[in-house]
Amino acid sequence: MIERGDRHHDIAAFFGVNQGRVAEVKDRKRFAEIVSADHEELPPKGPYLTPKTAWLENQLR
Structure with missing residues (x-):
């Protein structure tokens, strides 16, 4: 992932x-x-949601 240029x-x-x-x-x-x-x-290139971000997104729905 580093070699691919992921942050x-x-x-x-x-x-x-x-x-x-x-x-x-x-x-x-x-x-x-x-x-x-x-x-x-390799997994798809990010960004990936952190658990906190995922939780916040679910709260807004």
Whole structure:
């Protein structure tokens, strides 16, 4: 997702982690052994709704 150009914020929202963890993976400070997935294996490009945003949208309906 990083190689595709997704924003750290969107990647973090998809995986439910904070943007700092995404940066650490990108910089190979964590999980350096992980290889990139094939493009076909990636989820659609974000933005992804956070649980709070999804909840707020449901409240407005």
